[in-house]
Amino acid sequence: MIQCFLLALITASSATVSGVSESAVDSISEYDEVLNEVVVTGVRAPKLLKNTPVQTTLITSKMIERSDATDIEDLLQEEIPGVEFSYAMNQQVHFNFGGFGGQGVLFLVDGxxxxxxxxxxxxxxxxxxxxxxxxxxxxxxxxxLYGSNAVGGVINVITKIPEKKWHVGADIRYGRHNNLRYGLNLQYRNKIVANTLSGNYSRIDTYDVHSAADPATRVITQIYGNRTLNVRDQLVVTPFEGLKFTARAGYYLREIPRIVDTPERYRDYSGGLKGQWDISDKHKLEVSYAFDQYDKSNYMKISGMDVRNYSNVQNSIRAIYNYTDSRGDILTLGGDYRYDYLNNTKIDNGAKHEANADVFAQYDWIIDDKWELVGAARYDYFSKGDVSRVTPKISARYRPSYNTNVRMAYGMGFRTPTLKEQYYNFDMAGIWIVEGTPSLKPEMSHNFNGSFDWWYRNYSFTVTAYYNHIIDRIATGLPYSKVEDPMQLYLKYVNLAPYDIMGGEATVEGRWSNGLSAKLSYALTHEVFAKDKDGNPTNNQYIPARKHSLTARLDWNKTFAKDFDMTIGVNGRYLSGVTNIEYKDYYDLSAGTIDVRYPAYTLWKLSGSLMFRNRYKLTLALDNLFNYKPKYYYLNAPLTDGANFMVGLSVNID
Amino acid sequence: MTTALRSYTTWLHILLATLALQSCTGILSGVYDEPSEDEVITVAGQLYIDASDWGKWHYIDLQQVADSTAANPDFNPSGLWTSFDIPVKEITDDNTRDGIYTYWYDVFGSGLSVNEFRSFYPTAPQPQPQKWSIAVHRNNVRTNGAAVAATDFRNFDEIPQDKSYINSLVFQKDTWSESEVWCEQSRMLLGLIGNQGIMINKVLSSWLKVDLPPIPPAFTMYDTVFIIRLDDGSYGALQLVNYQSQTGTKCCLTINYRYPI
Structure with a gap:
């Protein structure tokens, strides 16, 4: 399939040679559109993508639209090689990004x-x-810049701000297993006020999947359905130029019927206030407050009781000051205070809380036309365990020519043990009791990465490489029995021995004025298995990263008959097989380990959309184009039971 | 600048006021119900028992329940359950079939229906009270020489006064089981579960079904009304109406009963 895609890519580019020569300037500007996008995550200040000293991968709104992805999981897997969403125990979604899981990659929404x-x-x-x-x-x-949990990187989701006076958008989509999605987006703006209200409701049935006989390890037999409601409102008030207030509020509810008469409910209430004051061209100040509460409960239909068993509440305040001098150098000073409250029926003595305070400073130094250097340092203090850390980071960008960027960076990462890792006490259905360890050390890491960007006319080429040395990684250790309770297995959170993760990515992309665009990305991840401090293989509760992964995309956009705009695209991904070391007998570790092989797979999607008068859009998509069905539904198998035809309709009125 | 500063100060006050008002331990707790394990709410004609312990059978005498509630309508019959441990200590007896049968179950694959016998060791027989009608252990039920029939009724109100319908019911007595009464879970990760070899009533036990996978197990409750014919020839009606405690612990049984009918 990959060969077919490459052939198509070459054919497409050959077919457009004449188009390139006729409108080379247009073609360059097409690519410049992406390079001139403003990004904020790498240095916590607005920088053009081509200028930021910190290597940043950007998924633009156009890419999101053409990807036809309906959720963040689909989008990241389609666009970024090395990203894999699989299942962990109890069919909870687990994220892996080049060897780093959910505790190692920080997910942000608007920072x-x-x-x-x-x-x-x-x-x-x-x-x-x-x-x-x-x-x-x-x-x-x-x-x-971002404190604990950003050991492996940061994924920052930036939400829309209204651009037009008013906008009404509505969409509906239907797919296999009664997968229904409704979306609504209402926007209004005038000179002072801009408001966005967005809502989304989706549902999908539970369905069975069937594996062949004799699986090597545990398999999934049922994919649980869910119902999800997500509502968010954001109000931006600009009383006068240079001063902006943003208020937001959100509500989220997901219901998963793992047990039909006792669905699990996941709720989130979020809100925030932010003030941004451009005191002058040189001085900018931002102060914000954020509230986020995530609850889990079981709704027992028989008794009608909705009983909460988990609540994580976070209140945080932040201040950031930016000073930009006449040369464009930026000094950033900031600090946060965060109060974290966790009430979990599975932790010792119920509720726990922790406060975290930090200050950070960064200087972005534009040395000359070719060199730019950024240095940052942050001091964090955590009340639980009286832990403090200083983490430095330095990044450099070298531009030898107008269309080439070379970036290098070193960063120290750290992650403090979560309240769960310190105080958990959970009897997992008698299998084992998972116990927290209050005396855990913070996880530390040293990260080195480099990248090379080159773009010319219709083409861009990026290659990146990274190396991480991780010290005291926190994970569950080997199962053991206690003298006083010899029949019961226990799993304790421990610090592991140092280990390494290294890898790289290569991406080639082409955009042509005739509406064709193509992208091919490859990622290599080499994860050296972590061992415990006695040198034993660990009881890894997650399947490791796949060594090789590849994503590919080919799109064609054409406007015809003035009012019609058509897009056809095909995208796919390939993930190599991966071997995990697992113990033969968790009750007798001396029996040794076995290598469990999880197979490779490839999935492809064909999608097309037809837009009329830039208002009405019909989308047709065939996901899992080649009707792939895993032989065994292991935890990291793609959750598909065959080709999925989807149809969607959206209306956007301005 | 002064106006801007004033606006900013006002905004900051709003921010701090909001912060002060905002509970650090969360909001909208009223959305949820507050469970209480201590306050088991039952109504007349209802029994409650926490049968979640893998190592215990819980016994009750329906005649004693009937007598107690007849004498005092406010009497809570749930206090009449008596519990006995399942014997797990190995004994030397080559001639008994009482004991622990270890089976392997395909809990990570095809499910409980695929299983294999692995080992047996004898134990003392299950202790029990002198007088009892039914006993429960998680999703298992046994009777004291009784027989049980499933009906099409889903509510006690549907049970006719005329008992002639009983003649059309198919009653089943307890039968031997060595792979359903799970009592030992220390090697469950390998799919190995120790079962008590014992007589159980498979008809009445069908009111609560356990499936593995998924992990944790899935429970399915059936609201069938069962008719029980005790060994003295009297009849009663039983129905499982809930299998969870207020906090969600599985195998905490709320049973509707009518005895005698």
Missing amino acids: ERLVGETLDDVDFGRINMSGVDRIEIVRGASSA
Whole structure:
């Protein structure tokens, strides 16, 4: 299939040679459109993508639209090689990005953390795609700017701000297993006020999947359906130029009927206030407050009781000051205070809380036309365990010619043990009791990365490489029995021995004036298995990253008959097989380990849309184009039971 | 600048006021119900028992329940359950079939229906009270020489006064089981579960079904009304109406009963 795609890509580019020569300037400007997008995540200040000293991968609103992805999981897997969403125990979604899981990659929405976790991952369903403007991905340790949990990188989802006086958007989509999605987006703006109200409701049935006989390890037999409601409102008030206030509020509810008469409910209430004051051209100040509460409950239909068993509440305040001098150098000073409250029936003595305060400073130094250097340092203090850390980061961009960027960076990452990792006490159906360890050390990492960007006319080429050395990684250790309770297995959170993750990516992209665009990306991830401090293989509760992964995309956009705009695209991904070391007998570790092989797979999607008068859009998509069905539904198998034809309709009125 | 500063100060006050008002431990707790394990709410004609313990059978005498509630309508019959541990200590007895049968179940694959016998060791027989009608252990039910029939009724109000319908019911007595009464879970991760070898009533036990996978197990409750014919020839009606405690613990049984009918 990959060969077919490459052939198509070459054919497409050959077919457009004449088009390139006729409108080379247009072609360059097409690519410049992306390079001139403003990104904010890498240095916490607005920078053009081509100028930012911190290597940033950008998924623009156009890319989101043409990807036809209905959720963040689909989008990231389609656009970024090395990203994999699989299942962890109890069919909880687990994220892996080049060897880093949910605790190692920080997910932000408009710069704010998402609270709550299940098996170390945030609830990805909270990210309402209908309100997303763009996504910025910064790989490598970003703890110097974002603090704990940014050991492997930051994924920042930026939401839309109204551009037109008013806008009404509505969409509906239907797919296999009664997968229904409704979306609504209402926007209004005038000189002073801009408001966006977006809502999304989706549902899908539970369905059975069937594996062949004799699986090597556990398989999934049923994919649970869900119902999800996501509503968000954002109000921006600009009383006069230079002063802007933003208020937001959100509500999220997901219901999963793992047990039909006792569906699990996941709720989130979020809100925030932000003030941005451009004191002058040189001085900018931003102050913000954020509230986020993530609850889990079981709704027992028989008794009619909705009983909460988990609540994570976070209140945080932040101040950031930017000073830009006449040369364009930027000094950034900031600080946060965060109060974290966790009430979980599965932790010792119920509720726990923790406060975190930090200050950080960064200087972005434009040395000359070719060199730009950014240095940052952050000091964090955590009340629980009286832990403090200083994390530095330095990045450099070198531009030897107008169309080439070379970036290098070093960052120190750290992650403090979560309240769960310190105080958990959970009897997992008698299988084992998972116990927290209050004396855990913070996880530390040293990250080195480099990248090379080159773009010319219709083409761009990017290659990146990274190396991470991780110290004291926090994970569950090997099962053991206690002398006083010899029949019961226990799993304790421990610090692991140092280990390494390294890898790289290569992406080639082409855009042509005749509406064709193509992108091919490859990622290599080499994850050296972590061992415990006694040198034993660990009891990894997540399947490791796949060594090779590849994403490919080919799109064609054509406007005809003035009012009609048509887009046809095909995209796919390939993930190589992966071997995990698993113990033969968790009750007798001396029996040794076995290598469990999880097979490779490839999935492809064909989608097309027809837009009339820039208002009415009909979308047809065939996901899993080649009707792939996993032989075994292991935890990291794609959750498909065959080709999925989807039809969608949207209306957008301005 | 002064106006801007004033606006900013006002905004900051709003921010701090909001912050002060905002509970650090969360909002909207009223959305949820507050469970209480201590306050088990039952109505007349209802029994409650926490049968979640893998290692216990819980016994009740329906005649004693009937006598107690007849004498005092406010009497809570749930206090009449008596519990006995399942014997798990190995004994030397080559001639008994009482004991622990370890089976392997395909809990990570095809499910409980695919299983294999692995080992047996004898134990003492299950202790029990002198007088009892039914006993429950998680999703298992046994009777004291009784027989049970499933009906099409879903509510006690549907049970006719005329008992002639009983003649058309198919009653089943307890039968031997060595792979359903799970009592030992120390090697469950390998799919190995120790079962008590014991007589159970499979008709009445069908009111609560357990499936593995998924993990954790899925429970399915059936609201069938069962007619029980006790060994003295009297009849009663039983129906499982809930299998969870207020906090969601599975196998905490709320049973509607009518005895005698």
